Amino acid sequence: MKLKSELTDPELLRLMLSGDEEAFTLLYRRRHGSIFRFALQMCGSQQVAEDVTHDVFIFLMRDGHVFDSAKGSVSSFLLGVARNYVLRRFRGEQSTVPLLDDEDDQQFDQVTNEPGPLDDLTRAETIDNVRKAVLSLPERYREVVVLCELQELSYGETAEILGCAIGTVRSRLHRARALLLAKLRPVENAELTNSAAVQSARCFA
Amino acid sequence: MNCQRFESVAVELARGQMMGAEVRNEALAHSAACQTCATRLRTEEMLTRGFRSVFEEMTAIEAPAAIEANLLKAFRQPQVATVTLVGNSTPNYRRYWLTAIAALLLIVFSVIAVRWRTEKVVVPQNARNQTTPQKNEAVPQQSPEVRPEETLASDPHQPRPQRPKRRVNSSALTVASAQSNRDKGNDANHASYEVATEFMPLGYLNPVAFQDGGQIVRVEVPRTTLANFGIPVNMDRYNERVKADILVGVDGTARAIRFVQDKRLQ
Numbered sequence: 001m002k003l004k005s006e007l008t009d010p011e012l013l014r015l016m017l018s019g020d021e022e023a024f025t026l027l028y029r030r031r032h033g034s035i036f037r038f039a040l041q042m043c044g045s046q047q048v049a050e051d052v053t054h055d056v057f058i059f060l061m062r063d064g065h066v067f068d069s070a071k072g073s074v075s076s077f078l079l080g081v082a083r084n085y086v087l088r089r090f091r092g093e094q095s096t097v098p099l100l101d102d103e104d105d106q107q108f109d110q111v112t113n114e115p116g117p118l119d120d121l122t123r124a125e126t127i128d129n130v131r132k133a134v135l136s137l138p139e140r141y142r143e144v145v146v147l148c149e150l151q152e153l154s155y156g157e158t159a160e161i162l163g164c165a166i167g168t169v170r171s172r173l174h175r176a177r178a179l180l181l182a183k184l185r186p187v188e189n190a191e192l193t194n195s196a197a198v199q200s201a202r203c204f205a
Numbered sequence: 206m207n208c209q210r211f212e213s214v215a216v217e218l219a220r221g222q223m224m225g226a227e228v229r230n231e232a233l234a235h236s237a238a239c240q241t242c243a244t245r246l247r248t249e250e251m252l253t254r255g256f257r258s259v260f261e262e263m264t265a266i267e268a269p270a271a272i273e274a275n276l277l278k279a280f281r282q283p284q285v286a287t288v289t290l291v292g293n294s295t296p297n298y299r300r301y302w303l304t305a306i307a308a309l310l311l312i313v314f315s316v317i318a319v320r321w322r323t324e325k326v327v328v329p330q331n332a333r334n335q336t337t338p339q340k341n342e343a344v345p346q347q348s349p350e351v352r353p354e355e356t357l358a359s360d361p362h363q364p365r366p367q368r369p370k371r372r373v374n375s376s377a378l379t380v381a382s383a384q385s386n387r388d389k390g391n392d393a394n395h396a397s398y399e400v401a402t403e404f405m406p407l408g409y410l411n412p413v414a415f416q417d418g419g420q421i422v423r424v425e426v427p428r429t430t431l432a433n434f435g436i437p438v439n440m441d442r443y444n445e446r447v448k449a450d451i452l453v454g455v456d457g458t459a460r461a462i463r464f465v466q467d468k469r470l471q
Binding site: 021024025028029032033035036037040041049050053054057058061123126127129130131134145149150151152173174177180181184 | 216220248249252253255256258259260262263266267268269272273275276277279280281
């Protein structure tokens with residue numbers, strides 16, 4: 001007989017829904033980290049991330065039966081729920097980070113007055129700047145960067161969570177990276193690299 | 206590979222994603238030859254390293270233990286979750302109930318309105334139905350073929366007979382009421398049931414002779430007699446008889462004749 005710790009997520013979920021507390025604990029400990037980090041990277045607020053994590057697992061207790069293994073993994077399901085809670089908070093509160101619309105994409109260049117962290121800053125500074133830059137992205141780009149880059153999920157898993165096509169994920173990630181490069185690049189080089197990043201300069205070599 | 210093609214694979218190359226070996230080698234060869242694309246690749250790799258740093262930094266971050274404790278408490282008390290569920294869904298149920306009640310009220314008011322309108326229309330019909338027998342009994346209807354007023358009026362040489370006064374209103378109730386009042390008078394005067402033509406002279410006698418007095422004798426004559434006086438005859442009833450009043454002079458000579466029709470027979 002398999003130990004509960006060796007059970008798959010769907011099996012744990014099934015046991016949890018039948019009232020098995022140990023299964024719930026195992027599933028929580030297995031998956032809460034990625035959910036908490038996702039919420040934190042999306043919101044930039046520890047408190048909001050805690051609330052979202054709590055709400056996600058309360059939802060799992062209540063409506064866990066809606067999970068369909070044919071549609072994806074439990075992890076993707078939970079991240080999808082977390083995404084919905086995060087977006088709900090964005091809609092309701094205009095949360096803790098300033099959100100920029102697509103029309104504001106051009107403002108990235110103007111906002112950047114800091115020195116280029118990718119070249120000569122310490123690792124800690126780099127991490128801090130990258131996180132800030134990610135938080136400043138529009139929602140639909142931010143969630144792709146968080147899932148693909150900061151959670152290191154594949155395009156397929158990300159598409160599953162976001163409910164869109166893999167091509168959409170890929171194109172959004174390209175666009176998001178271009179925006180981040182523009183954000184993190186020194187102002188004096190912004191124009192040159194921006195054209196290289198976004199407008200695909202051609203050398204025909 | 207050109208720069209445009211390189212651009213499309215630069216991100217995947219920098220992220221170290223799986224791609225065809227041939228494409229990868231071509232992209233690396235292009236970046237080695239093209240300074241712009243080499244810079245582009247280097248920038249993307251730096252960004253990827255930045256993401257990796259953030260990922261590694263945050264891997265150890267987890268939710269506080271208090272959340273797990275709270276969730277376990279909620280898990281051990283299913284009623285809490287149930288209460289939460291009910292609390293969340295109550296507005297929905299309330300909305301459904303309100304919608305159902307509103308729909309029910311709408312149906313009830315609609316039925317009441319329809320019935321009220323129906324009764325409003327039916328009441329005059331009932332009143333008409335009640336008065337119709339009176340009308341049938343008390344208001345003689347003129348047959349289309351014998352309408353003394355019209356037939357007599359068709360004779361241009363005869364003085365126009367006095368039309369019986371009729372009040373015809375659009376309202377059946379008004380007609381019935383007026384007719385009812387009229388019938389009360391008719392009961393007192395039997396002659397009012399009759400419609401008569403003017404006296405038509407028989408022969409070429411001086412009308413002044415009528416002033417001498419005389420006597421009226423009620424007789425019945427064949428209906429075809431009407432034709433002799435220029436009154437149209439309904440040939441379907443040619444074998445019937447009609448009433449007539451004969452004015453007989455003091456000398457016993459018939460001076461004039463008028464035709465009489467009982468309105469109740471119509």
